[in-house]
Amino acid sequence: MATMKRPRLQVVQALSGYRLRLTFVDSSVYTVSLADAFDRYPGLAPLRQPQAFADATLIEGEGWTVEWPKHDIQIGADTLWLDARAQNAVDDNTRIFVQWRSQNALTLPQAARALGMTVRTISAYGTGARPVPRYVALACKGWEAEQRSGA
Numbered sequence: 495m496a497t498m499k500r501p502r503l504q505v506v507q508a509l510s511g512y513r514l515r516l517t518f519v520d521s522s523v524y525t526v527s528l529a530d531a532f533d534r535y536p537g538l539a540p541l542r543q544p545q546a547f548a549d550a551t552l553i554e555g556e557g558w559t560v561e562w563p564k565h566d567i568q569i570g571a572d573t574l575w576l577d578a579r580a581q582n583a584v585d586d587n588t589r590i591f592v593q594w595r596s597q598n599a600l601t602l603p604q605a606a607r608a609l610g611m612t613v614r615t616i617s618a619y620g621t622g623a624r625p626v627p628r629y630v631a632l633a634c635k636g637w638e639a640e641q642r643s644g645a
Contacts, residue, residue, distance in 0.1 A: 524578035
């Protein structure tokens, strides 16, 4: 099946340990942990209650977000897809690259500009169609250091 142009969910299932089992419309299945996200994003605090976390749902016929309606919390499918790719990466370079995009909320064009690459290359790294070279992973770390220093 062709890769997705934009990640879209077909099924979400809340698992123990603040994990979600995500099935995307391209039939790919990932398990992603949100346990570390609670510290980074205070707005997710209500989901620390296992019963609240278990209420994860999709809006029927859409699949663009996982939602917890009682708490007015939504997480986009694209964010979850990047987190899942990073957590399930086959090597460190891929993990570093995918986390870099996710943690800095970079779109494909923004990531391409930041690294001086084409959108197509960034997309290929993100989908796993091409392996992420070590120099790209190091460039991601360098970009982040530059952003922190204000250079």
